[in-house]
Amino acid sequence: xxxxxxxxxxxxxxxxxxxxxxxxxxxxxxxxxxxxxxxxxxxxxxxxxxxxxxxxxxxxxxxxxxxxxxxxxxxxxxxxxxxxxxxxxxxxxxxxxxxxxxxxxxxxxxxxxxxxxxxxxxxxxxxxxxxxxxxxxxxxxxxxxxxxxxxxxxxxxxxxxxxxxxxxxxxxxxxxxxxxxxxxxxxxxxxxxxxxxxxxxxxxxxxxxx
Amino acid sequence: xxxxxxxxxxxxxxxxxxxxxxxxxxxxxxxxxxxxxxxxxxxxxxxxxxxxxxxxxxxxxxxxxxxxxxxxxxxxxxxxxxxxxxxxxxxxxxxxxxxxxxxxxxxxxxxxxxxxxxxxxxxxxxxxxxxxxxxxxxxxxxxxxxxxxxxxxxxxxxxxxxxxxxxxxxxxxxxxxxxxxxxxxxxxxxxxxxxxxxxxxxxxxxxxxxxxxxxxxxxxxxxxxxxxxxxxxxxxxxxxxxxxxxxxxxxxxxxxxxxxxxxxxxxxxxx
Numbered sequence: 178x179x180x181x182x183x184x185x186x187x188x189x190x191x192x193x194x195x196x197x198x199x200x201x202x203x204x205x206x207x208x209x210x211x212x213x214x215x216x217x218x219x220x221x222x223x224x225x226x227x228x229x230x231x232x233x234x235x236x237x238x239x240x241x242x243x244x245x246x247x248x249x250x251x252x253x254x255x256x257x258x259x260x261x262x263x264x265x266x267x268x269x270x271x272x273x274x275x276x277x278x279x280x281x282x283x284x285x286x287x288x289x290x291x292x293x294x295x296x297x298x299x300x301x302x303x304x305x306x307x308x309x310x311x312x313x314x315x316x317x318x319x320x321x322x323x324x325x326x327x328x329x330x331x332x333x334x335x336x337x338x339x340x341x342x343x344x345x346x347x348x349x350x351x352x353x354x355x356x357x358x359x360x361x362x363x364x365x366x367x368x369x370x371x372x373x374x375x376x377x378x379x380x381x382x383x384x385x386x387x
Numbered sequence: 388x389x390x391x392x393x394x395x396x397x398x399x400x401x402x403x404x405x406x407x408x409x410x411x412x413x414x415x416x417x418x419x420x421x422x423x424x425x426x427x428x429x430x431x432x433x434x435x436x437x438x439x440x441x442x443x444x445x446x447x448x449x450x451x452x453x454x455x456x457x458x459x460x461x462x463x464x465x466x467x468x469x470x471x472x473x474x475x476x477x478x479x480x481x482x483x484x485x486x487x488x489x490x491x492x493x494x495x496x497x498x499x500x501x502x503x504x505x506x507x508x509x510x511x512x513x514x515x516x517x518x519x520x521x522x523x524x525x526x527x528x529x530x531x532x533x534x535x536x537x538x539x540x541x542x543x544x545x546x547x548x549x550x551x552x553x554x555x556x557x558x559x560x561x562x563x564x565x566x567x568x569x570x571x572x573x574x575x576x577x578x579x580x581x582x583x584x585x586x587x588x589x590x591x592x593x594x595x596x597x598x599x600x601x602x603x604x605x606x607x608x609x610x611x612x613x614x615x616x617x618x619x620x621x622x623x624x625x626x627x628x629x630x631x632x633x634x635x636x637x638x639x640x641x642x643x644x645x646x647x648x649x650x651x652x653x654x655x656x657x658x
Contacts, residue, residue, distance in 0.1 A: 250472065252472070255472050256435075256472050256473065256474045259435065259474070259497040259498070260555075260618055261527065261528055261529070262526070262528065262555055262559075262616055262617055262618050263558065263559065264614065264615070264616040264618065265615035265616060266613070266614045266615075267613040267614070267615075271611075271612055272607060272608065296530055301530070314601070314615055316558075316576055316577075316578055316599075316600060319558060319576075319615070319616075320558060323558060327559075
């Protein structure tokens with residue numbers, strides 16, 4: 178049982194972020210491949226600062242964009258997030274504001290852009306973008322992107338939950354004592370463990386009665 | 388008798404509900420909007436604001452913005468910022484392109500602090516309905532279930548007071564509003580080039596398809612871009628509604644929707 182608890186704590190507090198990030202990356206990789214695009218990215222809305230953050234990027238701008246932030250109220254991604262509807266633009270470079278912002282960040286200015294909101298439950302979590310497709314846009318592509326967006330939204334939701342769990346379990350987070358307790362329990366030798374478990378069971382009884 | 392609400396039709400009272408419109412034996416596009424420019428019709432763009440300086444938009448009759456005060460209470464104030472992200476300007480430009488003489492009014496509900504946007508959206512829509520606009524273009528939706536009931540009531544009250552709500556359908560597998568309500572005119576996209584091509588969809592909830600692919604839209608900084616999405620299909624229908632209303636101001640939203648149906652490309656629109 179303690180091993181399970183330990184594993185649960187470790188999964189929440191440690192490696193999960195990397196795994197969910199890998200999932201996000203795989204979503205943008207597939208999106209890029211399917212639409213034969215130059216790049217694809219997932220942006221997460223940071224509600225605290227009202228900014229969009231690049232959480233996964235493949236293709237052009239991959240190295241420089243990851244982790245970059247910009248105000249969520251502006252730009253194409255901002256539109257998509259605010260209106261909660263997908264949008265396709267064929268000649269983005271003509272938007273002077275867009276060209277300037279992106280060029281400063283990456284040196285790569287896309288011509289065409291397809292963006293779809295990542296909706297999970299009632300929340301708009303972020304935006305999935307596909308840049309510079311080979312093909313001419315069709316409505317079928319839009320529907321396909323919508324399906325991808327559902328998958329990406331679930332991955333993004335998991336990532337956010339993992340981060341919240343990590344924050345709660347780490348340092349002086351709300352649940353940090355529980356994490357430390359679980360770790361200490363795991364380190365106890367066979368002899369001492371039953372007593373510790375009995376103590377924990379008593380504590381649980383007291384807490385539940387409260 | 389006439390003070391009583393019309394919840395029944397007593398004997399001999401048929402005269403009182405006589406229709407102002409002379410309904411033709413055949414509703415054609417020529418009858419519906421032939422020669423119409425949208426003159427005298429007030430179209431509200433419920434969006435991110437409208438940039439009146441864009442040549443595709445022209446004069447904006449009034450502009451307000453909904454925001455929240457320190458206590459989180461929504462209020463309406465004159466909008467001095469124009470368009471904060473460009474979406475409303477794009478929609479307004481499409482309406483103007485098809486109905487050149489409409490009055491464009493902007494109610495900004497998107498933009499700064501849109502994370503709490505549902506409430507602002509409700510407030511803005513209520514305001515727009517209170518103003519008695521003829522057509523309200525809503526190229527947006529909310530996924531908040533808590534707002535669905537209030538939105539539904541608002542949509543119905545608009546319908547009964549002859550304010551036509553034209554709303555973008557969601558082409559994603561999510562529940563969103565208000566486009567799903569039957570009291571609004573919901574719009575999805577078709578891929579044809581003709582801006583007046585309109586399709587009636589016999590498989591609701593989306594009721595009409597309008598041009599939503601490769602639409603020339605007004606953009607920030609006076610630019611014009613080619614864009615696709617239901618957001619841009621919706622103002623095509625708003626504009627057609629404005630044309631019909633300018634020629635037949637007496638039509639109710641129900642009758643207007645009937646005219647859209649009868650003049651749809653796949654119904655009688657080629658006559």
